[in-house]
Amino acid sequence: xxDSKTPTxxxxxxxxxxxxxxxxKNIRRLxxxxxxxxxxxxxxxxxxxxxxxxxxxxxxxAEIARxxxxxxxxLRSPEYATDKSPDxxxxxxxxxHLSDLGREFDCFSILRPTSPCRQPQTIQRAWQAFLAQAxxxxxxxxxxKCQQHPxxxxxLKGSLMxxxxxxxxxxxxxxxxxxxxxxxxxxxxxxxxxxxWPKGHATRTxxxxxxxxxxxxxxxxxxxxxxxxxxxxxxxx
Numbered sequence: 001x002x003d004s005k006t007p008t009x010x011x012x013x014x015x016x017x018x019x020x021x022x023x024x025k026n027i028r029r030l031x032x033x034x035x036x037x038x039x040x041x042x043x044x045x046x047x048x049x050x051x052x053x054x055x056x057x058x059x060x061x062a063e064i065a066r067x068x069x070x071x072x073x074x075l076r077s078p079e080y081a082t083d084k085s086p087d088x089x090x091x092x093x094x095x096x097h098l099s100d101l102g103r104e105f106d107c108f109s110i111l112r113p114t115s116p117c118r119q120p121q122t123i124q125r126a127w128q129a130f131l132a133q134a135x136x137x138x139x140x141x142x143x144x145k146c147q148q149h150p151x152x153x154x155x156l157k158g159s160l161m162x163x164x165x166x167x168x169x170x171x172x173x174x175x176x177x178x179x180x181x182x183x184x185x186x187x188x189x190x191x192x193x194x195x196x197w198p199k200g201h202a203t204r205t206x207x208x209x210x211x212x213x214x215x216x217x218x219x220x221x222x223x224x225x226x227x228x229x230x231x232x233x234x235x236x237x
Contacts, residue, residue, distance in 0.1 A: 007106030007134070008050045009127070011043040012094060013070065015113055016081040017058035026056075026113045027064055036061070038116035040070045046123035050105060055094050057081035073101060 015026040015036050027034040036054070043052045054065035054072050062072040074097055080090045087110065095108065111118070130140040153164040
């Protein structure tokens with residue numbers, strides 16, 4: 001819960017160097033800029049944050065982040081930068097070290113570099129939505145609609161799987177999406193614009209989603225001039 005005064009909020013952008021599936025993903029080029037540049041730009045252009053801070057264990061990532069006007073006041077400890085490190089560890093590490101530097105904030109926001117199409121206006125709307133209910137909530141989270149019926153989902157435990165839902169809740173599991181309104185699984189659900197899947201066992205929405213075929217609208221601002229930098233100015237997408 002935040003005070004009645006306008007709270008201060010810091011943007012925390014996690015960008016560890018050790019990605020295994022896509023090595024170096026946070027600084028891979030997208031339309032002429034490193035991937036992380038788009039998140040830094042969106043955070044800065046939103047004018048929501050008192051500070052935009054990148055948490056990384058990499059000097060290379062830190063240099064690029066500073067080049068695009070983010071702060072990297074210290075590097076993340078390697079023990080909090082593994083592929084099994086939960087968010088709470090690096091967040092706690094970062095906030096404690098910021099506090100040691102005399103910098104404290106009422107709120108923080110995690111902005112991951114892997115969402116380069118995020119717009120400044122989206123951040124602004126999220127912040128205003130949080131402030132409007134700040135006396136009732138302590139956090140806000142972005143979610144998306146589930147693309148599958150929960151009855152088709154499984155939970156992996158070790159080498160075994162078990163259904164997400166108990167079997168007795170699936171006694172009248174709908175065969176078609178447009179039967180969901182009368183299903184005991186969620187009898188209050190009124191899904192708009194749904195039609196049966198032609199093969200008779202899965203569901204889909206109409207129209208189906210399409211992939212973006214254009215670059216993100218958020219353009220990273222030109223970095224500040226610094227004669228000590230060896231970077232060439234990236235081409236603006």
